[in-house]
Amino acid sequence: MCGIVGYVGKQKAGPILLDGLKRLEYRGYDSAGLAIHQRKGLTCVKKTGPVINLFKETEKCELSGKLGISHTRWATHGGVTTENAHPHVSSDGLFAIAHNGVIENYQSIKRFLLGNGYTFASETDSEVLVNLISYHYRKETCDTDKRFFESVRKTLMHVEGTYGIAVVCVDYPQEMVGARLGSPLIVGIGEEEYLLASDVSAIISRTQNVVYLKDNEVVSITPKNFTISTINRESVDPIVDQVDWAIEESELGIHSHFMEKEIFEQPVSLENSMRGRFSDDGSTANFGGLNLSSQEWRGVDRILFCGCGTAWHACLTAEYLIERFARVPVEVEYASEFRYRNAPLDKNTLFFAVSQSGETIDTLAALREAKRKGFRTLAITNGVGSTIAREADGGIYQHAGPEIGVASTKAFTSQILLSAMVALYLGRLRDMSYTDGCAFAKALKQVPELVARTLEQNEKIKDIAGRYAGYEDMLFLGRQSMFPIALEGALKLKEISYIHAEGYPAAEMKHGPIALISDKCPSVFLAPKCETFHKIVSNIQEIKARTGKVIVVTSEGAEFPADLADDIITVPDAHEALQPILFTIPVQLLSYYIAVERGCNVDKPRNLAKSVTVE
Numbered sequence: 001m002c003g004i005v006g007y008v009g010k011q012k013a014g015p016i017l018l019d020g021l022k023r024l025e026y027r028g029y030d031s032a033g034l035a036i037h038q039r040k041g042l043t044c045v046k047k048t049g050p051v052i053n054l055f056k057e058t059e060k061c062e063l064s065g066k067l068g069i070s071h072t073r074w075a076t077h078g079g080v081t082t083e084n085a086h087p088h089v090s091s092d093g094l095f096a097i098a099h100n101g102v103i104e105n106y107q108s109i110k111r112f113l114l115g116n117g118y119t120f121a122s123e124t125d126s127e128v129l130v131n132l133i134s135y136h137y138r139k140e141t142c143d144t145d146k147r148f149f150e151s152v153r154k155t156l157m158h159v160e161g162t163y164g165i166a167v168v169c170v171d172y173p174q175e176m177v178g179a180r181l182g183s184p185l186i187v188g189i190g191e192e193e194y195l196l197a198s199d200v201s202a203i204i205s206r207t208q209n210v211v212y213l214k215d216n217e218v219v220s221i222t223p224k225n226f227t228i229s230t231i232n233r234e235s236v237d238p239i240v241d242q243v244d245w246a247i248e249e250s251e252l253g254i255h256s257h258f259m260e261k262e263i264f265e266q267p268v269s270l271e272n273s274m275r276g277r278f279s280d281d282g283s284t285a286n287f288g289g290l291n292l293s294s295q296e297w298r299g300v301d302r303i304l305f306c307g308c309g310t311a312w313h314a315c316l317t318a319e320y321l322i323e324r325f326a327r328v329p330v331e332v333e334y335a336s337e338f339r340y341r342n343a344p345l346d347k348n349t350l351f352f353a354v355s356q357s358g359e360t361i362d363t364l365a366a367l368r369e370a371k372r373k374g375f376r377t378l379a380i381t382n383g384v385g386s387t388i389a390r391e392a393d394g395g396i397y398q399h400a401g402p403e404i405g406v407a408s409t410k411a412f413t414s415q416i417l418l419s420a421m422v423a424l425y426l427g428r429l430r431d432m433s434y435t436d437g438c439a440f441a442k443a444l445k446q447v448p449e450l451v452a453r454t455l456e457q458n459e460k461i462k463d464i465a466g467r468y469a470g471y472e473d474m475l476f477l478g479r480q481s482m483f484p485i486a487l488e489g490a491l492k493l494k495e496i497s498y499i500h501a502e503g504y505p506a507a508e509m510k511h512g513p514i515a516l517i518s519d520k521c522p523s524v525f526l527a528p529k530c531e532t533f534h535k536i537v538s539n540i541q542e543i544k545a546r547t548g549k550v551i552v553v554t555s556e557g558a559e560f561p562a563d564l565a566d567d568i569i570t571v572p573d574a575h576e577a578l579q580p581i582l583f584t585i586p587v588q589l590l591s592y593y594i595a596v597e598r599g600c601n602v603d604k605p606r607n608l609a610k611s612v613t614v615e
């Protein structure tokens with residue numbers, strides 16, 4: 001939530017900051033702003049709405065400075081107004097700050113600062129932070145070359161909450177200070193230029209060399225170098241990582257929206273998630289970074305999966321897969337609930353966090369809570385170098401490529417696929433035979449091709465979407481491992497098209513949701529060829545008897561009665577355990593085309609941000 005970009009170097013900062021903000025916009029689009037160090041002081045420009053509004057506003061000013069910070073906001077404290085937009089400038093005009101996070105003790109600090117003559121123009125906690133920096137700066141007596149850095153460091157010692165910050169000071173035309181606690185911040189190392197950013201996508205056009213800051217680290221960047229120390233003044237030896245993305249991966253190309261691009265990338269992202277992860281004998285999966293021996297795996301009695309939103313749905317599919325193939329009991333919890341629930345856990349429980357970004361604050365907090373209790377923690381994440389990836393004891397990178405659309409798509413199918421591979425790996429350590437292992441591994445390898453074939457239904461699904469875009473309520477129903485896909489279908493539809501949708505296990509329908517059925521509330525049934533196929537057909541009949549329209553997603557071999565549904569989408573046959581991946585594609589496309597038909601802003605749905613880094 002909220003995106004920060006900072007630049008210092010030989011180029012004009014303005015265009016670089018605006019380009020970075022554009023790429024970070026998925027983190028928040030309530031307002032955007034920048035502050036640039038100019039010959040006559042700090043020039044600050046802010047505008048509500050998307051980055052394009054800021055872009056137009058900056059065309060009216062002369063921005064020639066080569067050091068600057070910028071921010072795209074997802075509002076927490078205070079409404080969506082220009083006053084509340086970042087950067088915030090201290091009331092004496094000395095400092096400007098771009099802040100991502102929440103300062104929890106801002107009210108007491110604000111009272112203190114008001115008593116010391118500071119004034120406030122916004123309702124934000126961030127403005128309190130920048131004024132406290134100014135307060136410490138005025139009191140600071142250390143050498144001039146350290147005074148700016150020291151005043152930021154001292155301020156942070158008085159702050160409770162979370163922050164990723166970039167700060168500039170009028171007196172320091174060549175220096176920027178950044179810091180993080182709980183909110184991500186990276187340093188980009190370019191040629192005679194350095195950048196700060198909330199994530200890699202903002203700076204990938206300028207450098208692939210990055211340092212992921214850790215909590216409680218403070219960094220100073222100048223055009224010539226950077227230094228990092230902890231908030232307690234211990235110096236830090238930075239580890240420079242190389243990002244392996246190509247710039248094109250974070251660009252739209254021929255697509256209208258990132259969501260569309262990412263749906264169609266799934267054959268490739270799934271292939272990349274699996275690459276190099278099968279054993280030579282073809283009977284099991286191999287993972288490089290789990291940091292758990294076979295003996296330790298055999299000692300695991302229970303696995304607890306935690307995630308939020310779509311990642312939580314992936315956790316639910318992991319439960320079906322792992323219990324089926326490895327016969328290890330799995331529990332699934334919302335990370336946001338687990339972190340405060342103080343759940344009793346068996347001592348041989350393994351904790352698994354699932355997060356596309358690797359930065360979701362609740363998932364991170366759940367992971368930390370599990371670690372604190374002494375449990376072994378693993379993570380499935382797409383966020384290379386993310387906080388969750390670094391703090392888990394081991395894990396699996398998804399390698400799905402950057403996911404920019406706020407609605408998660410390719411990350412979800414990759415998470416299911418990797419859960420299936422964990423199930424295979426764990427199954428082979430237990431009772432799964434060599435032959436069964438080979439058969440399942442073979443089925444896994446076929447998934448990208450089957451997904452590509454499913455995507456060929458695109459035009460048909462678009463046509464169906466056109467006919468359902470006018471409804472305001474919809475149900476998604478499926479049984480067993482299709483239940484999480486029903487939940488995911490409903491989430492996709494509501495988040496991007498604002499249609500009220502619910503996902504339910506199909507057999508539960510009669511226990512309440514059937515009351516919603518009328519000609520105004522269509523249902524999407526997920527009906528693959530499976531043990532419960534005929535039961536689902538009966539459920540559909542019950543809906544039809546009550547004038548409800550029905551879209552059925554089924555599989556080739558299921559022989560669904562053609563006259564029973566209003567619309568049928570057929571996906572190829574796959575191994576039954578892997579059908580959830582294929583069935584995800586039509587619900588993604590259906591939601592996407594409905595949202596487009598309704599004229600919604602698909603990649604930037606209202607009130608949402610890609611990565612939820614505040615509670």
Ligand code: M6R
Pocket residue numbers: 308309310311354355356357358359360363406407408409495608610611612
């Ligand atoms: O980055 P994460 O996977 O941890 O994000 C979790 C959720 O915030 C995310 O899946 C959210 O629900 C998406 N908007 C779903 O499309």
